[in-house]
Amino acid sequence: MSAQVFHPSTNSLARTSLLVGALLAAIIPALLAVYIRSDFYSRVRDPLSQPIPFSHERHVAGNGMDCRYCHTSVENAAFAGIPATETCMTCHSQVLAGTTLIQNIQTSWDTDKPIVWTRVNDLPDYVFINHSIHISKGVGCDTCHGPVNQMRLTWREHPLQMEWCLDCHRHPEKFLRPREEVFNMNYQAPADQLALGERLVKEYNVNTSQITSCSTCHR
């Protein structure tokens, strides 16, 4: 028998480390589950800086512009469309012309190079979303994009994680509105939303069994 390497007190250290290990095994995943849902992780309500300090509040709430004036393909295509510089210049060739505020629009116009915006609602590449189908089934713009008419710099209103998508794909009746209200940024859901939603699900032929299958969004 050789000399002891460890002091007897290390026995309690060993037992404590077992307990701590078990606690950590429970706590760390729980913390991670909270963290991945935090606004910090998903960058929710974090206004992104853009090449031009574009304000949706100014254009929508202030000037009363319709979403489709700029996002032209939203009713007919997968991609809603980001306006070309020419679209901006329909007004800004006059309004604020020559100011530093819209200098980058002018540069883009002069050099014939598009403005490179920073994407706010950026889904992973393995997710396919089609804007037009959502519009025609009565999903309002603000259901996903939030109160865009109050955003000075645009932020992401929702985390865009799959459980968030599934909230609606599993229960579309909680969110649907009449088609004519889709672009109404001030729409208020009625008190009997569920009754309305269930009626719209039938009327718009929303196939609830199909929209939760994998290949609807992952192709």
Add this chain to the structure above:
Amino acid sequence: MQYQETRRTPAEVLAEPVLGSVQTYEQITDRIASIVLTDKIQLGWLVALTIAMSMLGMMGVSLLGLFYWGVGVWGLNNRVDWGFDIINLVWWIGIGHAGTLISAILLIFRQEWRTSINRFAEAMTLFAVACAGIYPTFHTGRPWLDWWLGPVPGVSTGMWPNFRSPLVWDVFAISTYASVSILFWYVGLVPDLATLRDRAKNKYIKVIYGLFALGWRGSAMHWKRYNTAYTILAGLSMPLVFSVHTVISFDFATSQVPGWHVTIFPPYFVAGAVFAGFAMVLTLAIPLRHVYGLQDFITMRHINNMAKIMLATGIFVVYGYFLELFFGWYSGNEYEMALTYNRLFGPYAWSFWALIFCNGVVPQLLWSTRVRSNEVVLFGIANVVSVGMWLERFVIIPVSLTRTFLPASWGWYFPTRWELSLFFGSIGLFLTMFFLFIRVLPMISIFEVRELAHHKMHEH
């Protein structure tokens, strides 16, 4: 105690006892522990480790490339979505099976010849499972999201994994196998770690072994608890020998791809795994016993027994190949028949005939005692079998996937340099871990050999 190499007949060679000429318990401990507790670093070991680590570096580069450019660097395409990744996963997992079989099943059946080979066979299992684990982990393309595969509450996908999918069963089968194997190996190591702790001269080495020995003092109570734990773990491991490769075979058998949809797959995969595993144990055991002078512990009896198991499981596997062909014909299904014809005479026919040569023809040499008593030939056969088992998975995966139902979607698969380098790299990972293992841990279970010697001394 020098091993005597005299001219003996093959029958005499194979009649060696399971424990050679070691006289005392002290000798057993000295011989095994001295390999680990020496201060000298052998040049041969260092060279081998260097080669292994440079191969491991190749794996690092391959994985970096994979991260940077994505799975597109592999030769997979829209038709052949499984290639080297799944071939090598199945190959490595199969190799791992011998360790569990030797340590658990042979323990429960009280086969005393398992004693001196179980430790390094179990280590081989763990390292093979680690190499296998590389593939499913990284072939997802987004390995940082791999935890979505598990039933983790609180995953942001808002759903559970698809429990009807055998790919999810895989996650459970492999992770259970890995964790039970690690526990089993570690519990078996504890008394030996205590021996190393007590024998080490250097204080730091004493502390390191001491930490892992968990305060083992060898009291009667310790031994009682040890035996209970070890038997329970053996009981848990035993079904795993069968379940893991069964579940892997379900990845194929539950699909409808011609050549995969076969009921023989589970038993045939398990037999193939044991076959491949024993081939790898022989590949490691034959050089080890000579390099480290362990001929008294790993005797020709062991080598002979392993060769016989290889012969038996090899015959099961060949039976599986013939049944696959039979099913193709007997199904009366034109797709199955076309696949069978394609396997025998199609563009990949070379792989099928090479497989029959490696796993069907060459192992038949093992019927001869002269072959079984010749270690050089055995080493060669074991390597041929490893190649054959790799070819088996190649024949199953790309050969079926390149020729499915629609001729319009027929394709071709050949690995890119990234897949090849990752494969060689995974061999490097295996060898690196193995060379480190034989340097820092006793590759033969000291106390179990002492127990065996005890039985030998008192068996009258």
